[in-house]
Amino acid sequence: MATQIEPATQTDEDAFRAEVQQFLADNFPAELKGQSNALAGVDGPTNETPAQTKWREAVGARGWGTPTWPKEYGGGGLTKAQAKIIDQEFAKAGAYNPIGGMGVMMFGPTLLEYGNEAQKQEHIPPICRGEIRWCQGYSEPNAGSDLANLQTFAEDKGDHYLVNGQKTWTSGGQWADKCFAIVRTDKSDKHKGISFMLIDMDTPGVEVRPITMISGTSPFCETFFTDVKVPKENLVGEEGQGWTIGKRLLQHERTNISGGGSLARLMGQSLGDIAKKYQPTGADGELADAVLRDKIADFEIRWNSFLLTARRAMEESKAAGGVSEISSVLKKLGTKLSQERSELLIEIRGLQGLGWEGDGFSDGELGAVRAWLFGKATTIYGGSTEIQNNIIAKRVLGMLDHQ
Amino acid sequence: MAVLNEEQEMLRDMARDWAVNESPVTEFRKVRASGEPEAFNRDAYATMAQMGWAGVIIPEEHGGSDFGFLSAGLVVEELGKTLTASPLVMNTVAASAIVLGGSDEQKARWLPRLASGEAIATLAVDEGPSHDPAKIETSVSDGKLSGTKAFVHEAHGADLFVVAAKDGLYLVEKGDGVALTTRKLTDQRSHADVTFDGAAAEKLANGGDSLLDDVLDRARVLTAAEMLGMAQQVFDDTLDYLKQRVQFNQVLASFQALQHRMADLFADLAQMRSAVEAGLQAVDAGFGVARAATIAKTEANRVMHTMANEGIQLHGGIGMTDEYDVGFYLKRARVLEQSFGSSSWLKDRFSKLSGY
Numbered sequence: 001m002a003t004q005i006e007p008a009t010q011t012d013e014d015a016f017r018a019e020v021q022q023f024l025a026d027n028f029p030a031e032l033k034g035q036s037n038a039l040a041g042v043d044g045p046t047n048e049t050p051a052q053t054k055w056r057e058a059v060g061a062r063g064w065g066t067p068t069w070p071k072e073y074g075g076g077g078l079t080k081a082q083a084k085i086i087d088q089e090f091a092k093a094g095a096y097n098p099i100g101g102m103g104v105m106m107f108g109p110t111l112l113e114y115g116n117e118a119q120k121q122e123h124i125p126p127i128c129r130g131e132i133r134w135c136q137g138y139s140e141p142n143a144g145s146d147l148a149n150l151q152t153f154a155e156d157k158g159d160h161y162l163v164n165g166q167k168t169w170t171s172g173g174q175w176a177d178k179c180f181a182i183v184r185t186d187k188s189d190k191h192k193g194i195s196f197m198l199i200d201m202d203t204p205g206v207e208v209r210p211i212t213m214i215s216g217t218s219p220f221c222e223t224f225f226t227d228v229k230v231p232k233e234n235l236v237g238e239e240g241q242g243w244t245i246g247k248r249l250l251q252h253e254r255t256n257i258s259g260g261g262s263l264a265r266l267m268g269q270s271l272g273d274i275a276k277k278y279q280p281t282g283a284d285g286e287l288a289d290a291v292l293r294d295k296i297a298d299f300e301i302r303w304n305s306f307l308l309t310a311r312r313a314m315e316e317s318k319a320a321g322g323v324s325e326i327s328s329v330l331k332k333l334g335t336k337l338s339q340e341r342s343e344l345l346i347e348i349r350g351l352q353g354l355g356w357e358g359d360g361f362s363d364g365e366l367g368a369v370r371a372w373l374f375g376k377a378t379t380i381y382g383g384s385t386e387i388q389n390n391i392i393a394k395r396v397l398g399m400l401d402h403q
Numbered sequence: 404m405a406v407l408n409e410e411q412e413m414l415r416d417m418a419r420d421w422a423v424n425e426s427p428v429t430e431f432r433k434v435r436a437s438g439e440p441e442a443f444n445r446d447a448y449a450t451m452a453q454m455g456w457a458g459v460i461i462p463e464e465h466g467g468s469d470f471g472f473l474s475a476g477l478v479v480e481e482l483g484k485t486l487t488a489s490p491l492v493m494n495t496v497a498a499s500a501i502v503l504g505g506s507d508e509q510k511a512r513w514l515p516r517l518a519s520g521e522a523i524a525t526l527a528v529d530e531g532p533s534h535d536p537a538k539i540e541t542s543v544s545d546g547k548l549s550g551t552k553a554f555v556h557e558a559h560g561a562d563l564f565v566v567a568a569k570d571g572l573y574l575v576e577k578g579d580g581v582a583l584t585t586r587k588l589t590d591q592r593s594h595a596d597v598t599f600d601g602a603a604a605e606k607l608a609n610g611g612d613s614l615l616d617d618v619l620d621r622a623r624v625l626t627a628a629e630m631l632g633m634a635q636q637v638f639d640d641t642l643d644y645l646k647q648r649v650q651f652n653q654v655l656a657s658f659q660a661l662q663h664r665m666a667d668l669f670a671d672l673a674q675m676r677s678a679v680e681a682g683l684q685a686v687d688a689g690f691g692v693a694r695a696a697t698i699a700k701t702e703a704n705r706v707m708h709t710m711a712n713e714g715i716q717l718h719g720g721i722g723m724t725d726e727y728d729v730g731f732y733l734k735r736a737r738v739l740e741q742s743f744g745s746s747s748w749l750k751d752r753f754s755k756l757s758g759y
C-alpha cells in the first residue's frame with residue numbers, strides 16, 4: 001500500500017472531522033441508526049432496503065468504506081488518522097460501515113499487494129463500492145489445517161485453466177459473485193505447485209451445496225468444480241506463487257478475526273451492566289453472586305489487556321509495514337476471549353440465555369445464543385488455535401520439531 | 404468406576420445395549436425433527452419403563468426394584484451417551500420426593516404408576532432462569548396452589564408436578580389451574596414455564612425441613628450422571644476421530660499437542676466419574692448427601708463444559724456442522740449446567756456447607 005502521509009496539524013484533523021459530520025448529516029438515513037452491515041456478515045444473503053442501498057452507494061462513492069486504500073482504485077486515499085476519525089464519527093452517529101465482507105477484509109489488501117494493474121483496476125473499485133461479494137476457496141475435505149495438501153487441480157489449456165476438484169466450508173459460497181481460490185497447477189511440489197486464481201461463481205461447472213451449522217444457519221457450502229474454465233488473466237501473481245500469496249491473505253484474515261478495534265465494538269456493553277439486569281444486586285449495586293462477580297471482573301481485566309496488546313502490536317508493526325506474525329497471537333487471544341464472553345453471558349442469564357426460539361426471549365438473547373454457537377468456529381477457521389500455537393512456537397520462538 | 408454388584412452390572416449392560424441399538428442419536432434427531440414440545444418418544448419410554456428403569460429408586464412394595472441411585476445413575480449415564488430424550492431423570496427425581504415425603508396413601512397412589520410408566524412426574528422448583536431455591540413465591544391456601552415456575556424440565560409429558568411452595572413440596576396434577584408456556588431451549592428438549600392458578604394441591608407432609616434440599620440433591624446427582632455419559636461419549640468420539648483424521652501425512656493423534664489435550668481430558672473425566680459416583684452413593688448411604696451432591700454437580704459442570712468445547716475444537720470444521728453429533732452435546736450440556744445449580748451457585752453452597 002502507498003505510504004501514508006500523516007495529517008500536518010490539529011486544524012486539519014478538525015476540518016476533516018467536520019467534513020465527515022457533514023457527510024453523515026447529508027447522507028446517513030436515520031432509519032438505519034444502530035443497524036449493522038448486512039453485507040459484511042456471512043450468515044445470510046443481502047436483501048438491501050432502498051435506504052441501505054443509498055447509504056452503501058454514498059459511502060462507496062467516497063471510498064470511505066475502505067478509507068486507507070489508494071484513491072486510484074476507488075479507496076479513500078486517506079491517512080490512518082483520518083480513517084480513525086471516520087470510524088469515530090460513524091460510531092457516534094450510530095452509522096455502520098456498509099462496505100465489508102471478505103473482499104474488504106482479506107482479498108482486497110492481498111490483491112493490492114500482488115495483483116497486476118489490470119486486476120486491480122477490475123476488482124478493487126467494485127469492492128470499495130460494496131458491489132461484489134467474494135468467497136474464499138481454500139479448504140478441502142483433506143486440506144484443512146494442512147492446507148497445502150489441497151488437490152483441486154487447474155490444468156493448463158493454453159488461454160485458460162480447466163479446474164476440477166472440491167472445496168469445502170466455503171463461507172457465503174451460495175451468495176458470492178466471485179471466489180479467490182488456491183488450486184494446484186503442479187502435482188510434483190506440495191507448496192510450489194499452488195497457484196492463486198479468481199473464479200466467477202456463475203461459470204458453468206461451479207456448484208454449491210449449503211451445509212447447516214450447529215447454530216442452525218447454513219452460512220457455508222461445499223463447492224464443487226467440474227471442468228470449470230478460468231481465463232489465464234485470472235491468475236494472481238505467477239504460477240506457483242499461490243502459497244505465498246495465500247498465506248499473506250490469511251494474515252489479513254487473522255488480523256480481522258481478532259481485530260482489536262472491531263471486536264471491541266462487537267463486545268459492546270460491559271458484562272457487569274448486563275449482569276445487573278439479570279442477577280440480584282446488593283445495597284451498593286454490587287452483584288450479590290460473589291463468584292460470578294469475580295468471574296466477570298477476571299474476564300474484563302483480561303479483555304482489557306487484550307485490547308492493549310492489540311493496540312501495542314499495531315503500533316509496533318506499523319514500522320514493519322502492516323500485518324505480521326503477531327497476528328497469530330492476536331487471533332488466538334481474541335477468539336478465545338470472545339468465546340469466553342459468550343459463555344459468561346449464558347452464566348449471567350441462566351436458562352434465559354439458552355433460548356433457541358420463541359416469544360419468551362428477546363432478539364438480543366436469541367442472537368447471543370446463535371453467536372455463542374457460531375463463535376465456536378472462530379478458533380477453528382483462519383488457521384485454528386493449535387495452528388497459531390505452532391506458528392508462534394516455530395516461527396516466532398524458534399522452537400524446533402524433534403527429528 | 405465404582406465396584407458394582409451383579410445386578411448393577413446387568414442393569415448397566417442392558418441400558419448400554421438398548422441405548423446403542425434402539426436409541427442412538429438418530430432417534431434424538433427424529434424427536435427434534437418432529438417439533439413436538441413434549442420432545443420424547445412415548446413408545447421408547449414405555450419400553451424403558453417395562454425394563455424397570457422408571458422404578459429403580461422406587462420401593463418394591465410400590466412396584467419398583469429399589470436398587471437405588473447408583474443404579475439409576477448407571478442407566479441415566481448410558482442414556483446420556485446417546486442423548487436419549489426422555490423424562491426418566493425428572494420422573495425419578497419427582498418419585499424420590501414422594502418416597503421421602505409422601506404419605507402411605509400418596510405413595511400407594513402414585514409410585515406404582517410412576518414405576519410402570521403409566522404416569523410421568525416432574526419437579527418444579529425455580530421461579531427464575533437461574534437456580535435459586537431460596538427464592539420461592541409460590542404459595543398455597545386452602546389446598547389451592549398459585550405461582551409460576553420457570554423452565555420446568557419435561558413439563559409437557561408430565562401428569563404430575565412436584566411443586567415447591569414457600570412452606571414445602573406439593574403434588575399437583577395436570578389439568579385445571581395448570582397452564583404451560585413452551586420455552587424452547589437450545590437442547591430442543593421439553594421445557595416450559597408452568598403457571599399454577601389455584602390448582603388443587605396436596606402437601607408432601609413427611610420428610611422434614613430438608614425435603615426440598617434432599618430432592619434437589621437427587622436432581623443434582625442424576626443430572627450429573629447424565630452429563631457423565633455425555634462427557635464420556637464426547638471424549639470417546641473425539642479420541643476415535645483424532646486416530647482417524649489425517650493431516651500433514653499423519654493422524655492427528657500423533658501430534659503431541661493433541662496427545663496432551665486428550666490426556667488432560669482423560670484425567671478430568673476420571674475426576675468427574677469419581678465425583679458423580681460418590682454423589683450417587685452418598686444418596687444411597689443417606690450420609691453426607693448435600694456435600695457429595697454439590698461436589699458431583701460442580702465437577703460435572705466443569706468437566707462437561709470443557710469437554711463439549713474441546714470436542715468441537717478438536718473435530719475442526721466438521722464439529723461445527725449439524726450433521727455431526729458433537730454440537731448436540733454442547734447444547735444439552737449448557738442447559739444441564741444451568742439447571743439445579745450453576746457452578747457459581749454450587750461453589751457458594753459448598754463454602755457455606757464447609758463453614759467458610
Ligand SMILES: Cc1cc2nc3c(=O)[nH]c(=O)nc-3n(C[C@H](O)[C@H](O)[C@H](O)COP(=O)(O)OP(=O)(O)OC[C@H]3O[C@@H](n4cnc5c(N)ncnc54)[C@H](O)[C@@H]3O)c2cc1C
Nearest residue numbers: 136138139144145169170171377381384386716717719720
Ligand atoms: C464457520 C467456518 C467457516 C469457514 N469458512 C471458510 C471459508 O470461507 N473458506 C475456506 O477455505 N475455509 C473455511 N473454513 C475452513 C477452516 O479454515 C478449516 O475448518 C480449518 O482450516 C481447520 O481445518 P479442518 O476443519 O479440516 O480441521 P483439521 O485440520 O482436521 O483439524 C482438526 C483439529 O486438529 C487440530 N490440528 C490439526 N493439525 C494440527 C497440528 N499440526 N498440531 C496440533 N493440532 C492440529 C486442529 O487445530 C483442530 O483442532 C471455515 C470453517 C468454519 C468452521
